[in-house]
Amino acid sequence: MNNSVIAWVLLGLVLVILLAAAVRIAKEYERGVTFRLGRVIGAKGPGLFFIIPVVDKVVKVSLRTVTMDIPAQDIITKDNVTIRVNAVTYFNVVEPVRSVVAIENHIQGTSQIAQTTLRSVLGQTDLDELLARRDDINQRLQETIDKVTDPWGVKVTLVEVKDVELPESMRRAMARQAESERDRRAKVIHAHGEFEAADTLGRAAEVLEVHPAAMQLRLLSTLTEVAGERNSTLIFPLPMEVLRLVDHLGARAAGQAAPEGAAPGPAGAGGEQDERPPKAA
Structure with a gap:
């Protein structure tokens, strides 16, 4: 009894x-x-499932997106500039069976191919293109890495270049270039402003020439502004017509005074005196 129990x-x-x-x-x-x-018989889950003990072996694979930093790489760009670039990549497993069977460690494999692709793609890119067209370069990196990882059942969804470290000499050169560009734009804007101001003043002069009364109104407005500032000196402009009239009257007065002060001429037969020297004896 005890043995059976x-x-x-x-x-x-x-x-x-x-x-x-x-x-x-x-x-x-x-x-x-x-x-x-x-022999692989498939991927099971999520939830509860059964296996045959000792006969079956289960390898669990996560389908969540993995965020992985790509270590900083020293890269020589197409225009022979040495830079240091780091990036980040996002990927996830879409085929669990292939991620286990096709590669030993899909995370490490994705990391290595991301580093080599980063050096390869940026090595074919100019520095100006890298700084100005970051989105296009990120797209190229994502497509290139995804083609390699696709047989492993890994989908690379995004690759982003995080930081680009430039040499100090290149930074100073770019700063000088940016400063020169700002100076050029300032001079161009100033020249455009002068041109527009001159054009507006020319049109205003044409209007004032057609309507003299507008000039008088403008003059009165200017005098009102000057008087409101409590200046000790008041400048009163005169029209050019008044100055021309004063010059004309002065010239006429000078012309009339000249005949009255002239010396008398020599006497002749009509009572004029003969001022010729006498003949010698």
């Missing part, structure tokens, strides 16, 4: 152990790649 207890324990070994639970973001006697 012990046997049943042992049998129960063995069944419990086998049942525990046969039960597997995969989370929502996990899949269990199952191998039976070394």
Whole structure:
């Protein structure tokens, strides 16, 4: 009796152990790649699933997006500028079976191919293109890396260049270039302003020439502004017509005074005196 009880207890324990070994639970973001006697039979999950103890082996794979920093790389660009660039890549497993069977460690493999692709793509790019067209370069990196990782069941969704470290001499040269560009724009804007001001003044002069009364109104407005500033000196402009009239009157007065002060001429037959010297004896 005691031996039978012990046997049943042992049998129960063995069944419990086998049942525990046969039960597997995969989370929502996990899949269990199952191998039976070394041959893959598929990916199971999420949730509860069963395997054959000892015969089956399960490798769990996460389907969540992995954020991985690409270490800083020393790169020589197409225009022979040495820069130091680091980036970040986002990828996730879309085929659990291939991510286990096709490569030993898909995370390490993706990291290595991302580093080599970063050096290769940026080495074919000019510095100005790298700084100005960052989105296009990120797209090229993503497409290139994704082509390599696709047989592994890994999808690269995004690659972003984070930081570009330039040599100190290049930074100073770029600063001088930017300063020169700002000076050029300032001079061009100033020249455009002068041109527009001259054009506006020319049109205003044409209007004032057609309407003399507008000139008088403008003069009165200017005098009002000057008087409101409490200046000790008041400049009163005169029209050019007044100055021309004064000059004309002065010339006429000078012309009339000249005949009155002229010396008398020599006397002749009509009572004029003969001022010729006498002949010698």
